[in-house]
Amino acid sequence: MFDQRFIRNFSIIAHIDHGKSTLADQLLLKSGAITQREFREQILDDLDVERERGITVKARAVAIRYTLDGQEYEINLIDTPGHVDFHYEVSRSLAACEGALLVVDAFQGVQAQTVANAYAAIGCDLEIIPVLNKIDLPVTRIPEVMEEIESVVGLDTSNALKVSAKAGIGIEDVFKAIVERIPAPKGKPDDPLRALVFDSKYDHYRGVITYIRVKEGTISKGQKIYFMKAGTAHEILEIGQFRPHMLPCEELGPGQVGYIVTGIKVLGNVHVGDTVCDYLRRPAAPLPGYEIPQQMVFCGMYPIDASDFEHLREELARMSLNDASFSFAADTSEALGFGFRCGFLGMLHMEIIQQRLEKEANVDLIQTAPNVTYQILKTNGEEVFIDNPQEVPDAGSITEFREPIAKVAFILPSDKIGAVMQMCADRRGVFVTTEFLGPQRAQLVWELPLAEIVFDMYDKLKSITQGYGTMNYEIIGYRAADLVKMDILVKGERVDALSTIVHRTSAERRGRALCKRLKEEISRHQFEIPIQAALGARIIARETISAVRKDVTAKCYGGDISRKRKLLEKQKEGKKRMKQFGSVEIPQKAFLSVLDTGNDE
Amino acid sequence: MTHMNNFQSVYIHVPFCRHRCGYCDFTLVAGRDDLIPRYLAALEREMQTYDQPVVVQTIFFGGGTPTHLPSAELKQLLKAVTTRFPLAAGGEFSIEANPLDMTDEVIEVLHSAGCNRVSLGVQSFDNKHLQTLERDHQGGEISEIVQRIRARIPNVSLDLIFGVPGQTLVDWEYDLEQALVCSPTHLSTYGLTFEEGTAFTTRKRRGQLTEIDEGLEREMYALAIKTLNKAGFEHYELSNFARHGYQCQHNLAYWNGSPYAAFGPGAASYLEGTRRTNTRSVLGYLSRMEQGASVIAEAETLEKEHAMREALYVGLRRLNGMDYTEFQQRFGVDLQEFAGETIQRLVKQGLLATDEKGIRLTGEGVFLANRVMAEFL
Numbered sequence: 009m010f011d012q013r014f015i016r017n018f019s020i021i022a023h024i025d026h027g028k029s030t031l032a033d034q035l036l037l038k039s040g041a042i043t044q045r046e047f048r049e050q051i052l053d054d055l056d057v058e059r060e061r062g063i064t065v066k067a068r069a070v071a072i073r074y075t076l077d078g079q080e081y082e083i084n085l086i087d088t089p090g091h092v093d094f095h096y097e098v099s100r101s102l103a104a105c106e107g108a109l110l111v112v113d114a115f116q117g118v119q120a121q122t123v124a125n126a127y128a129a130i131g132c133d134l135e136i137i138p139v140l141n142k143i144d145l146p147v148t149r150i151p152e153v154m155e156e157i158e159s160v161v162g163l164d165t166s167n168a169l170k171v172s173a174k175a176g177i178g179i180e181d182v183f184k185a186i187v188e189r190i191p192a193p194k195g196k197p198d199d200p201l202r203a204l205v206f207d208s209k210y211d212h213y214r215g216v217i218t219y220i221r222v223k224e225g226t227i228s229k230g231q232k233i234y235f236m237k238a239g240t241a242h243e244i245l246e247i248g249q250f251r252p253h254m255l256p257c258e259e260l261g262p263g264q265v266g267y268i269v270t271g272i273k274v275l276g277n278v279h280v281g282d283t284v285c286d287y288l289r290r291p292a293a294p295l296p297g298y299e300i301p302q303q304m305v306f307c308g309m310y311p312i313d314a315s316d317f318e319h320l321r322e323e324l325a326r327m328s329l330n331d332a333s334f335s336f337a338a339d340t341s342e343a344l345g346f347g348f349r350c351g352f353l354g355m356l357h358m359e360i361i362q363q364r365l366e367k368e369a370n371v372d373l374i375q376t377a378p379n380v381t382y383q384i385l386k387t388n389g390e391e392v393f394i395d396n397p398q399e400v401p402d403a404g405s406i407t408e409f410r411e412p413i414a415k416v417a418f419i420l421p422s423d424k425i426g427a428v429m430q431m432c433a434d435r436r437g438v439f440v441t442t443e444f445l446g447p448q449r450a451q452l453v454w455e456l457p458l459a460e461i462v463f464d465m466y467d468k469l470k471s472i473t474q475g476y477g478t479m480n481y482e483i484i485g486y487r488a489a490d491l492v493k494m495d496i497l498v499k500g501e502r503v504d505a506l507s508t509i510v511h512r513t514s515a516e517r518r519g520r521a522l523c524k525r526l527k528e529e530i531s532r533h534q535f536e537i538p539i540q541a542a543l544g545a546r547i548i549a550r551e552t553i554s555a556v557r558k559d560v561t562a563k564c565y566g567g568d569i570s571r572k573r574k575l576l577e578k579q580k581e582g583k584k585r586m587k588q589f590g591s592v593e594i595p596q597k598a599f600l601s602v603l604d605t606g607n608d609e
Numbered sequence: 610m611t612h613m614n615n616f617q618s619v620y621i622h623v624p625f626c627r628h629r630c631g632y633c634d635f636t637l638v639a640g641r642d643d644l645i646p647r648y649l650a651a652l653e654r655e656m657q658t659y660d661q662p663v664v665v666q667t668i669f670f671g672g673g674t675p676t677h678l679p680s681a682e683l684k685q686l687l688k689a690v691t692t693r694f695p696l697a698a699g700g701e702f703s704i705e706a707n708p709l710d711m712t713d714e715v716i717e718v719l720h721s722a723g724c725n726r727v728s729l730g731v732q733s734f735d736n737k738h739l740q741t742l743e744r745d746h747q748g749g750e751i752s753e754i755v756q757r758i759r760a761r762i763p764n765v766s767l768d769l770i771f772g773v774p775g776q777t778l779v780d781w782e783y784d785l786e787q788a789l790v791c792s793p794t795h796l797s798t799y800g801l802t803f804e805e806g807t808a809f810t811t812r813k814r815r816g817q818l819t820e821i822d823e824g825l826e827r828e829m830y831a832l833a834i835k836t837l838n839k840a841g842f843e844h845y846e847l848s849n850f851a852r853h854g855y856q857c858q859h860n861l862a863y864w865n866g867s868p869y870a871a872f873g874p875g876a877a878s879y880l881e882g883t884r885r886t887n888t889r890s891v892l893g894y895l896s897r898m899e900q901g902a903s904v905i906a907e908a909e910t911l912e913k914e915h916a917m918r919e920a921l922y923v924g925l926r927r928l929n930g931m932d933y934t935e936f937q938q939r940f941g942v943d944l945q946e947f948a949g950e951t952i953q954r955l956v957k958q959g960l961l962a963t964d965e966k967g968i969r970l971t972g973e974g975v976f977l978a979n980r981v982m983a984e985f986l
Contacts (some may be wrong), residue, residue, distance in 0.1 A: 019925070031670070129882060237866060317724045357825060534958065534960075534980065536978060556823070556977060556980070557823045557826070557827040557976065558798060558800070558823055558826050558827040558830060558850075558976045558977070559977050559978070559979040559980055560847055560975070560976065560977075560978045560979060561802075561847075561978070561979055561985040562799040562800045562801075562802050562847075562848050563802075563848065564847075564863070564864075564923065564926055565671075565860060565863055566620050566863050566871055566876070566877045566878075566879070567622075567636075567871075567875055567876060567886060569863065569877070569879075569884070569919070569923055570877065570884055570886065570907070570909060573919055573922055573923075573986065576922070576982060576983045576986055577983075577986050579983060579986055580983050
């Protein structure tokens with residue numbers, strides 16, 4: 009067992025793109041955990057989707073051996089995701105650490121997620137080491153950025169590190185700071201075992217792999233253990249560490265981070281936040297665990313081919329195995345048939361799950377536009393939560409229609425304050441405060457309906473601020489608003505999957521924009537197709553898709569036959585992703601077009 | 610390769626033109642007449658795969674512009690082909706021709722080589738539209754040219770294009786009238802298509818050329834059908850009209866699914882269920898032929914179900930459609946059993962008609978033929 013005086017556990021927290029993953033890679037490389045040959049960009053991101061997006065979604069843990077002044081240390085790096093949607097996973101990782109590196113881009117400075125993540129680390133009582141990254145950039149603002157860290161985050165920057173993860177500058181200082189400034193874990197090896205489950209992952213061969221951090225006591229191979237929350241007992245078949253590949257060992261002591269394999273086959277049976285203890289020698293109380301993540305965005309997912317329903321269910325179950333913050337439940341739509349209602353932490357989370365389904369599951373899906381959870385006070389005094397527009401009761405039986413409100417903090421260049429204020433005002437926001445972080449940067453706080461945030465506000469902010477604005481939000485509660493359900497009629501028939509909940513004042517604008525978008529998405533048929541938006545029985549917008557008049561291949565002789573047949577076949581292939589509604593075929597993309605209409609006209 | 614001689618049709622692709630017209634995406638080189646000798650040698654070599662002459666029912670010279678060859682080379686080409694593939698008595702020997710190439714000398718060369726059908730690339734009688742299409746003749750010249758051809762080769766077909774940017778329904782009516790004045794035996798009317806990679810498509814993207822309204826295009830097509838039917842031409846294929854007894858036998862072979870051999874760059878053959886397409890690069894074709902390498906760029910053998918689908922996609926271009934007996938004979942499968950559901954759906958949509966003999970496009974189906982065919986693919 010490794011002497012716990014020489015163990016250090018830490019996370020790296022940062023705003024997206026400030027160099028967290030690159031720094032992690034450098035630490036692995038410099039410590040010899042991986043060789044130059046094994047070194048690849050962002051080795052900790054092992055999901056394709058994340059690699060593409062340059063963000064780490066799933067927390068991972070790596071044990072590094074590092075020798076300083078003749079003493080070998082075990083340094084455990086517990087990776088965290090950087091995006092606002094994954095706040096929950098950040099707090100999970102932080103709970104397994106004694107310290108954190110707060111990485112800040114030496115030019116971009118403090119951003120919205122820097123603040124949010126730093127506060128989360130402070131909340132966990134961690135030792136925070138500020139690290140200015142990218143100091144080798146031609147233009148940096150080191151003194152200003154240090155001032156921002158002091159004034160906004162409230163950290164002492166007199167001993168902040170200055171590094172370039174990409175160029176490998178200052179990496180030794182990082183190790184030194186980790187060893188010298190982050191406290192060694194407490195906990196006695198002889199105490200009753202308490203280990204925190206901070207993640208889990210499904211492996212085809214070994215079943216569920218449970219990630220643990222030992223708080224007190226010792227856990228060893230062959231031991232009979234007990235999951236305190238789940239109330240289940242298992243024998244440890246394998247125990248080990250990630251270095252960074254799985255390396256089995258005999259036991260793990262206080263402060264150590266690693267994995268256990270217990271023969272559990274179903275990921276749902278392992279609860280992240282649970283406490284592992286000895287089956288016989290139980291501690292007085294379990295560890296505090298985690299807050300249950302709040303799902304704020306919902307959408308429907310329907311297989312295009314109804315026979316894929318069971319297959320889709322299995323795939324969703326597999327996704328939820330590796331992601332406790334994603335949920336799904338069977339659902340039926342008049343228009344789309346049998347499918348699932350899925351819940352996500354936020355928009356990015358939703359997109360990632362959807363992409364992974366398409367890539368890994370090989371199911372053609374129709375995804376409906378996302379919506380938030382509404383609360384309705386009915387005339388009979390009943391309060392119901394609605395996460396599907398189809399479930400909105402008749403207008404007559406609603407006393408109050410309430411929507412979730414988020415407190416949103418923006419950090420942006422001062423000259424963009426006006427534009428961002430305007431954006432928030434347009435989206436029914438309520439202004440809270442403005443605070444200047446320096447001569448050129450400011451923090452704005454607004455209260456905004458979550459529904460207005462999920463409709464592309466992040467993209468809008470990026471475009472208004474030329475990429476320099478950042479945001480972070482937290483849900484603060486529900487508020488009554490003048491909301492209505494808007495239906496879409498295609499050739500006179502209501503397509504329930506296109507219904508949305510909108511604010512009455514923007515219904516007409518949204519309806520017009522949506523009809524227009526649908527006109528672009530739905531291809532022409534042999535007949536005219538009217539597309540209408542309606543509030544109840546009242547039509548508020550209309551577009552018409554004209555009929556195809558002529559569609560003939562002029563020449564089809566010897567050399568044309570194969571080529572032109574293939575063209576037609578390709579067109580037909582495209583139709584596979586369409587769903588038939590009466591006589592009209594609606595493409596998959598149309599169901600998402602609801603999203604793109606937020607700022608039209 | 611003697612086992613592959615059960616075909617009755619031969620296509621020869623002649624990839625030379627004076628100029629590449631803006632709408633054209635065919636396999637050809639313009640202004641490279643220096644390649645003609647190499648082409649003739651290469652073609653001769655390609656045809657040598659057949660060591661014995663094969664008597665055929667139809668020969669078709671297409672292009673490019675076959676008549677762009679100087680008369681001596683043209684003569685050499687026709688001779689080489691007809692030596693290898695003698696025409697059966699009563700067979701059809703067609704050549705595509707550019708009006709201004711049709712000197713008395715060329716007509717004589719064609720006639721004495723046994724050519725008995727000329728397909729003349731008229732495209733329009735209106736000089737304005739001829740200019741848009743980048744053709745080199747004047748509308749007023751056609752009638753005299755046709756007279757001269759007909760004196761030696763009575764079977765003359767005219768190609769017309771409708772839907773030219775700027776063309777009106779009245780302009781198109783004029784083209785049809787003028788064509789009828791020439792008394793052809795056969796007419797092909799092609800809706801102008803903006804093919805990928807053509808100058809027209811590039812200009813359209815840049816907004817320099819505007820496609821005509823789809824509704825107008827339909828009216829033009831409808832006008833052609835009405836006018837030509839009234840003048841005694843049978844609308845026998847989507848783009849083709851013929852006087853009784855003058856349907857193009859060669860092209861019918863394509864639509865009937867009969868086998869055919871083909872030579873020259875970009876040419877496609879269909880032998881024993883396999884379609885092989887030669888490389889569309891003229892220079893590639895020449896150098897490969899010279900090195901003794903294969904010029905086939907693509908070969909596909911459709912398995913039965915796919916072949917049946919393709920038979921419907923091609924066969925429905927014929928206004929007579931697909932007969933149950935024909936389908937049964939070709940595939941040993943009952944058409945209604947194979948595609949009954951699709952047929953029924955299309956009948957319900959008014960695009961397909963059925964009777965005791967078979968299935969065919971309806972009047973409306975003709976305008977939306979691609980939609981019908983896609984359903985069978």
